[in-house]
Amino acid sequence: MLIVDAHLDLAMNAIEWNRDLSQDIDAIRAREHGQTDRPDRGKGTVSFAEMRRGHVGLCVGTQIARYAAREHPYPGWHSQEQAWAMTQAQLAWYRAMEERGELLQIRDAHQLDAHLAGVRDGASSAPIGYVLSLEGADSLVTLSHLERAYAYGLRAVGPGHYGPGVYAQGTNAEGGLGVRGRELVREMERLGMILDATHLCDESFREALDHFHGHVWASHSNCRAIVDHNRQFTDDQIRELIDRGAVIGAAFDAWMIVPGWVRGQSTPENAGVTLDRLLDHVDRICQLAGNARHCGIGSDLDGGFGREQCPSDIATIADLSKLPECLAARGYSQEDIELIAHGNFIRFLRQALRPL
Numbered sequence: 001m002l003i004v005d006a007h008l009d010l011a012m013n014a015i016e017w018n019r020d021l022s023q024d025i026d027a028i029r030a031r032e033h034g035q036t037d038r039p040d041r042g043k044g045t046v047s048f049a050e051m052r053r054g055h056v057g058l059c060v061g062t063q064i065a066r067y068a069a070r071e072h073p074y075p076g077w078h079s080q081e082q083a084w085a086m087t088q089a090q091l092a093w094y095r096a097m098e099e100r101g102e103l104l105q106i107r108d109a110h111q112l113d114a115h116l117a118g119v120r121d122g123a124s125s126a127p128i129g130y131v132l133s134l135e136g137a138d139s140l141v142t143l144s145h146l147e148r149a150y151a152y153g154l155r156a157v158g159p160g161h162y163g164p165g166v167y168a169q170g171t172n173a174e175g176g177l178g179v180r181g182r183e184l185v186r187e188m189e190r191l192g193m194i195l196d197a198t199h200l201c202d203e204s205f206r207e208a209l210d211h212f213h214g215h216v217w218a219s220h221s222n223c224r225a226i227v228d229h230n231r232q233f234t235d236d237q238i239r240e241l242i243d244r245g246a247v248i249g250a251a252f253d254a255w256m257i258v259p260g261w262v263r264g265q266s267t268p269e270n271a272g273v274t275l276d277r278l279l280d281h282v283d284r285i286c287q288l289a290g291n292a293r294h295c296g297i298g299s300d301l302d303g304g305f306g307r308e309q310c311p312s313d314i315a316t317i318a319d320l321s322k323l324p325e326c327l328a329a330r331g332y333s334q335e336d337i338e339l340i341a342h343g344n345f346i347r348f349l350r351q352a353l354r355p356l
């Protein structure tokens with residue numbers, strides 16, 4: 001069954017982690033043997049071949065680069081211009097992968113349908129379709145950079161990421177959008193871009209949804225009612241997203257799946273993190289909606305973690321293909337399983353990528 005994954009940091013892995021995703025996963029892991037600069041070295045789960053094996057025929061691929069002012073709690077670039085330059089390196093890598101035939105950029109509904117017609121179950125050797133998204137908007141030096149980015153195919157923006165941002169306050173930060181953030185979402189609306197509500201802190205979430213009237217999704221977000229952390233959405237926020245027609249992608253980072261995860265101590269095995277626990281979040285959103293039309297997958301499986309911090313039954317991203325079976329075991333109908341695996345995000349993208 002075709003799987004749509006609404007959140008992968010493919011270019012960050014290529015450019016900052018120095019991973020060649022066109023190699024086999026074993027080769028990528030072997031190349032990192034002995035490296036200790038990042039916790040997921042040698043434990044990556046994503047390559048193009050594994051995506052194809054998992055029938056991931058369409059994904060959302062990010063550009064991502066944070067601006068970190070002097071006292072910023074997270075690492076980042078020291079100027080917005082440097083952050084912009086990093087996103088342009090990432091864009092150059094996406095283009096190179098298009099030239100290799102690994103990826104195909106999807107910019108509008110027509111291209112989406114043409115791609116899907118050739119993919120069917122997603123397992124072919126054809127290019128993997130990707131919609132370009134920006135995770136954290138700090139790299140947009142001015143609003144004219146957003147217009148430039150739209151011209152090269154950027155179709156979704158999450159204004160915030162971790163910590164305080166130029167346009168919005170993200171996870172573990174506080175505060176609203178401010179003047180610049182409100183201008184940003186207005187310009188996104190004018191261009192017909194998708195607002196990604198993921199990572200917005202509660203105040204920024206409130207302000208973003210009040211000032212933006214276009215298509216909203218949450219590409220990789222889980223439920224605060226299950227794991228109590230500001231990175232997750234409350235039931236009220238989820239209800240509001242549902243009312244706005246959003247699709248919410250389930251995120252595979254272990255600490256967001258089960259409560260009590262302790263970095264460096266917990267393991268997927270000893271904390272009981274499995275696909276079935278992840279589906280508790282999916283199930284809660286379906287119960288809040290009263291249907292299965294607002295859930296999807298936004299695995300984030302290459303988002304700075306690997307096998308050490310994802311469900312124990314995920315050896316590589318190919319194991320996303322286990323999800324239909326897991327959903328069936330919980331009593332989901334075939335129709336609902338197809339919606340969650342791909343149908344909801346495809347319906348959303350068909351509407352959002354219509355020409356204005």
Ligand SMILES: [Zn+2]
Nearest residue numbers: 135199220303
């Ligand atoms: Zn993220």
